[in-house]
Amino acid sequence: MTNKLPDSKFAIRKHTSRSGAVIPFTELGFGTAPLGNLYRALDEDVAALTVNAAWGAGIRYFDTAPLYGLGLAETRLNPLLRRRKREDYVLSTKIGRLLKVVPPDQRTGIGKFFDTPSRREVYDYSYDGVMRSVEFSLERLGIDTIDVLLAHDVDIFTHGSKEASDQRIKELMEGGYRALEQLRSEGTVKAIGAGINEWQVAETLARAGDFDVFLLAGRYTLLEQEALTSFLPYCADKKIGIVLGGPYNSGILATGPRPGAFYNYDPAPPAILDRVARIERVCASHHVKLVEAALKFPLGHPQVVSVIPGGQSPQEVTRNAEIMGAKIPAALWDDLKSEGLLREDAPVPA
Structure with missing residues (x-):
């Protein structure tokens, strides 16, 4: 892959995988769960406008997964990607779930994903499951290669207990991991890793295999930095890249501490509302928005x-792009640390 991406106003952060491929991520990427009709259905025209708005804003890194809309998000990316040169963007998708045709009342995600194909997720982290999942994703996306392939959700949040998570990790490392390594060595994918909801599980995986990139969902944010304890130092030592999903902790760092604000997919408890209010006051004192x-x-x-x-709309995508242009004074980070609202060892943007 070329080290350059066209017409992007965002800084490029290059990451070299174990295969030697240099992957140029734009600092701002686009997570496609909303394209899968997450929490509300998107009209086809709005979905297309949203994807095109991301490209128009200069975003060149797109993350997707079979889970998002039970194949719908990958399908909706297809028209954008097929009109572009393959070297002009970076794409990640995921393995771990195969989609089985079922009656509408048995589909996955009722109440979470709307107006999706009638499919049910079947967890499969085996060698064959990975190979089948990649084949299906390439077909939905209309492309031949994937930049970053991530094992999806071998975590406690998804499977309900540490014991269940440990079993999924065992399945992956004894089966699917071999497929990931093979796909990387063959060049079908350039980098391998996992998309995880807990940094502790991500660290377990990082120590179990030779991974390139982890997508960490909401576990290293302005609100929580426990991943600095051991996981992020380990990634620095092993030269593992981190894609940070959920930078708003599923809402509260975008909306502020209003009643009913969401924190990690649930209504925020009083302690979190109070902490966010304190962070917001420090931000306001420097004329910086919380978001x-x-x-x-x-x-x-x-x-x-x-x-x-x-x-979920062209407007939201454009707003995120505009937010990236905000200037944050160094004194803001200093004040957050002095008030105990940010870890002292947290590195901050220059």
Whole structure:
């Protein structure tokens, strides 16, 4: 892959995989869960406009997964990607779920994904499951190669217990991991990793295999930095890149501490509302919006190659792009640390 991406106003963060491929991530990426009709259905025209708005804003890194809309998000990316040169963008998708045709009342994600194909997820982290998943994703996307292939959700949040998570990790490392390595060595994918909801599980995987990139969902943000304890230092030592999903902790760092604000997919408890209110007051004292500090903060860590907020409309995508242009004074980070609202060892954007 070329080290250049066309017409992007965003800084490029290059990451070299174990295969030697140099992957140029734009600092701002686009997470496609909303294209899968997450929480509400998107009209086809709006979905297309949203994807094109991301490209028009200069975003060249797109993350997707079979889960998002049960194949719908990958399908909706197809028209954009097939009109572009393959070297002009970076794409990640995921393995771990195969989609089985079922009656409408048995489909996955009722109440979460709307107006999707009638499919049910079947967890499969085996060698054959990975190979089949990649084949299906390439067909939906209309392309021949994937830049970053991630094992999806072998975590406690998804499977309900540490025991269940450990079993999924065992399945992956004894089966699917061999497929990931083979696909990387053959060049079908350039980098391998995992998309995980907990940094502790991500660290377990990082120590178990030879991974290139982890997508960490909401676990290194302006609100929480426990991943600095051991995971991020380990990634720095092993030269593992981090894509940071969920930089707003599923909403509260974008909306502020209003009643009913969401924190990690649930209504925020009082302690979180209070902490966010305190962070917001510090931001306001420097004439910075909370959402601006939240989106920019993760990029202060040298292992973070991109942040990927979602966007349900062209307006949201454009707004995220504008937020990236905000200037954050160094004194803001200093004040957050002095008030105990940011870890002292947290690296901050220059």
